[in-house]
Amino acid sequence: MTSALQSTRVSPAGLAALAQALREAGLPEEDVALPARVFYAFHLDGQPIGYAGLEAHGSAALLRSVLIATQHRKRGLGSLVVGEMERLARDSGIESLHLLTTNQAPFFERIGYLPTPRQLAPAEIAETAQFKSLCPASASYLRKTLARNSTAGDGTAWQ
Ligand SMILES: CC(C)(COP(=O)(O)OP(=O)(O)OC[C@H]1O[C@@H](n2cnc3c(N)ncnc32)[C@H](O)[C@@H]1OP(=O)(O)O)[C@@H](O)C(=O)NCCC(=O)NCCS
Numbered sequence: 001m002t003s004a005l006q007s008t009r010v011s012p013a014g015l016a017a018l019a020q021a022l023r024e025a026g027l028p029e030e031d032v033a034l035p036a037r038v039f040y041a042f043h044l045d046g047q048p049i050g051y052a053g054l055e056a057h058g059s060a061a062l063l064r065s066v067l068i069a070t071q072h073r074k075r076g077l078g079s080l081v082v083g084e085m086e087r088l089a090r091d092s093g094i095e096s097l098h099l100l101t102t103n104q105a106p107f108f109e110r111i112g113y114l115p116t117p118r119q120l121a122p123a124e125i126a127e128t129a130q131f132k133s134l135c136p137a138s139a140s141y142l143r144k145t146l147a148r149n150s151t152a153g154d155g156t157a158w159q
Contacts, residue, residue: 057124113142
């Protein structure tokens with residue numbers, strides 16, 4: 001299954017479809033066209049299965065908009081998509097990923113994300129729209145430090 005998973009960067013023309021999918025899933029979408037965000041559409045054997053995004057702030061990034069279409073859930077695809085996002089982040093020089101979730105903390109914990117008090121978020125993450133306004137105050141904050149990658153890029157690949 002892994003080899004058939006493909007990620008494609010969402011172009012400006014694809015942002016409306018992304019925003020609609022996020023809206024339908026109850027995830028923040030108001031800011032998808034703003035700078036510092038990059039989104040990927042995922043396909044399995046040519047079929048669209050979901051999305052995920054990164055919002056970079058220095059060496060930290062929000063992992064956001066992780067969305068697997070309902071009919072494709074509970075097959076390990078969400079874990080694969082997050083793993084691919086971690087690879088893309090690491091290759092861009094990101095050292096830690098941060099996320100907010102209202103109801104998927106157990107999923108992220110299972111794949112290595114650490115539940116953390118919100119006040120311990122780095123300042124650049126605490127200042128994001130997701131932290132300040134788009135996500136409810138009750139959302140859980142989780143973080144993961146990415147292992148170093150000796151083949152990492154120069155950090156400007158997609159910013
Ligand atoms: C969160 C989300 C991305 C997970 O996607 P997914 O494809 O279902 O993820 P996985 O299949 O890798 O794992 C989900 C569960 O299925 C289980 N699972 C994985 N493969 C399985 C299989 N073959 N058979 C049975 N269960 C399986 C996993 O153990 C996991 O259990 P857990 O949630 O208790 O940890 C998906 O539920 C989603 O899109 N939710 C709505 C959007 C959202 O809330 N996103 C997070 C905020 S950014």
